[in-house]
Amino acid sequence: MTPDAIAALDRADPLASKRAAFDLPEGVIYLDGNSLGALPRHVPARVADVVSAQWGERLIRGWNDCGWIDLPARVGDRIARLIGAPQGAVIAADSTSLNVMKALCAALEMRPARHVILSDTGNFPTDLYVAQGVAARYGAMLRTVAPEAVDDAIGDDVAVLMLTEIDYRNGRKHDMAALTAKAHEHGALTLWDLAHSAGAFPVDVTGAGADFAVGCGYKYLNGGPGAPAFIYVAPAHQNAIAPAHAGWMGHAAPFAFEHDYRPADGILRMTVGTPSIIGLAALDAALDVWDGVDLRRVAEKSAALGDLFIAAVERSCPELRLASPRDARARGSQVSFHCADGYAVMQALIAHGVIGDFRAPDLMRFGFTPLYTRYAGVAEAADRLATVLRDGVWKLPQFQVKAKVT
Numbered sequence: 001m002t003p004d005a006i007a008a009l010d011r012a013d014p015l016a017s018k019r020a021a022f023d024l025p026e027g028v029i030y031l032d033g034n035s036l037g038a039l040p041r042h043v044p045a046r047v048a049d050v051v052s053a054q055w056g057e058r059l060i061r062g063w064n065d066c067g068w069i070d071l072p073a074r075v076g077d078r079i080a081r082l083i084g085a086p087q088g089a090v091i092a093a094d095s096t097s098l099n100v101m102k103a104l105c106a107a108l109e110m111r112p113a114r115h116v117i118l119s120d121t122g123n124f125p126t127d128l129y130v131a132q133g134v135a136a137r138y139g140a141m142l143r144t145v146a147p148e149a150v151d152d153a154i155g156d157d158v159a160v161l162m163l164t165e166i167d168y169r170n171g172r173k174h175d176m177a178a179l180t181a182k183a184h185e186h187g188a189l190t191l192w193d194l195a196h197s198a199g200a201f202p203v204d205v206t207g208a209g210a211d212f213a214v215g216c217g218y219k220y221l222n223g224g225p226g227a228p229a230f231i232y233v234a235p236a237h238q239n240a241i242a243p244a245h246a247g248w249m250g251h252a253a254p255f256a257f258e259h260d261y262r263p264a265d266g267i268l269r270m271t272v273g274t275p276s277i278i279g280l281a282a283l284d285a286a287l288d289v290w291d292g293v294d295l296r297r298v299a300e301k302s303a304a305l306g307d308l309f310i311a312a313v314e315r316s317c318p319e320l321r322l323a324s325p326r327d328a329r330a331r332g333s334q335v336s337f338h339c340a341d342g343y344a345v346m347q348a349l350i351a352h353g354v355i356g357d358f359r360a361p362d363l364m365r366f367g368f369t370p371l372y373t374r375y376a377g378v379a380e381a382a383d384r385l386a387t388v389l390r391d392g393v394w395k396l397p398q399f400q401v402k403a404k405v406t
Contacts, residue, residue, distance in 0.1 A: 001308065001379070009304070009375040014297050018371040021289045022222075029354045029377040029384075034196055034334045034367030037222030037286070046285035050278055062277075071280045072228075072249075072271060078287045079221070079230050082295065083194060083213065084204030089238075091267045092230045092280060096195060096216045097126050098245075099231040100162075102270055103212035104134045105244035107160035107189045110237070114159035114188070115140040120147040122167040127193055131162060147172060151182055158188040160211075165203075166196035166332035169359050171324040173331055177208040184209060195219060198230075199290070200333035200369075201299040205232055212237075220333070220369060223283030231270050238266045247272030289371060301370035303328030305378050306335050309366060312382030313337060317389055323363055334367040341394060343402060345385075348394035354381045 001009075010016060022038045024030060030038055054066045063069045075092035083090070093099070104117065117131050121144050131142045145153045147167060154161060161183040165174050180190045191212040197203050199220030205213050211234050217227030233241065243263055248254045249271040252262040263269040306328055313320060323336040339345055339362055346358040356366040368378070388394055 001311075003376075003379075006308075006375045006379050013301065013375070015293070015301055015370055016374075018289060018293070019374070022372045024372060027353055029381045031354060031356045031366040031368065031373070031378075031381060033222075033369030033373070034200075034219055034332075034365070035357055036225060037199075037219055037369065038372055039224070040222055040286045040289050042288065043224070043282050043285045047278060047282050050281040055277075068275075068277045071277060071284065072275045073268065075228070075280055075284050075287070076230055076267065078284070078290075079198065079215075079217075080232070082203065082221075082290060083198050083215070083232065084202070084206050084208075085213075085232050086206065086235065088266055089235055090230050090232045091270050092217065092228050092283065093271050093275060094229055094231075095226075096193070096214050096229040097130050098272075099214040099229050099270075100127050100130045100191070100193065101134055102231060102244050103191045103214060103233075104131060104160060104162065105138070106233075106237075106241040107191060107212065108134070108138045108140060109242055110189060110240065111159035111187070114157055116158045117142045117160050117162055118150070118153055118158045118188070119144050119162045120150050121145065122147045122169060122172065123162070123164050124168050124193065124195070127162065127164060147174070150174070150179060154179070154182050154186055154188065156186050158183065158186060160189045160191055162191040162193075164193035164195065166200070166334075168196060169323070169363055169365075170336045171196075171331040171334040173325070173329075176203075176205075176210065180209045180211075196332050196334070199298075201302055202295040205234075210234065217283045217286075221283065222286040222289065224279070224286070226279070227283045227286075228276060228279050231267075233267055233270060235266075238269070241269070243269050243272075245272040249273060249275065293371070298370045302333040302368055305368040305370065305373055305375065306331065306333070308375060309335050309368070309378045309382060312379055313385060316382060316386035319389065320364075333369070334365055336363045336365045338362050339364050344394040344399040345388060347399040348388045348396070349385055351399070352384045352388055352393075354384050356381075 054062045076090035080090040189211040194215035198215045213232040217223035246261040250269045320337040325331040342364045
């Protein structure tokens, strides 16, 4: 596309005004929102208010006066809209890994005669680690198959199908509705990790019939590093599950200080300990950017950004090989390319003002956050990538040493 055509896309973008809501460094093209979302401009003021005015002035009274005690449920309800869940079905709490454990334990206890957790080899490693631990505890087993083989692997011995909707490596998208239906046909439950889905495109856990879902608050939801995660439990299951962690915030009467545990009604029983109020406040404020946003427009722009980037990179960087699905309907809001020297190339590209990331052994990943990514930025990123490859700057020693976090 010509520069004029690309500029026209930015002018016509119905989400263009949302970019001003984010504090983005000047001169940086940020294509790593699928790892850590950018900072919404109003979040620091909200956090400062919670720290200084609420905590500083109200002290312990903040739990009631400032509504801290209800913040996990309120934030959960805001996330529910983004994943197609009803109010009262999502709670914001803990980390994604802990929520995966809670959901897996609940699912196995709901299917006591079955002993298989089915997942795929493309799932995010932490989910698999958690599943290994849960399986050992319950005398179950984790069975993994290639992503393309999941459908055929669903059988009558499966207790729970645990999948991440978007493959973190290449952006490949599972068909949540079809796989959930297949699992239910065989009497299995489903657990979906929405870490790369929530806020990237419309999700419909209700329409798909998902039993459980989890996700993080720091990627497309822009809640900040280590932001609280969330867990969804289908309303029909909420009062039937026994929490794996019986903490006081999940008690039916937490301030009665009873000696014996009684689970709260509904999604609240999936909470455990005292919530992180400062983290939740930052996530709550970050979710303001979604007010009035039509997620269909988000999906349309995500697809268009990915298509533009693929075309531009393949035209100017023929040595790279596309790792993501070419069809936008089959991928999330990211594009990956195979590159033999991908780590060094990515480090050099970051030094040239384009921030993406690398996943072993050879994948360069580029995430597109439609609320703040511009078409012109995507085209420029492809041009800078071509320059880095052509000039061989990535061969310099400083780009060869791997950092602790990439």
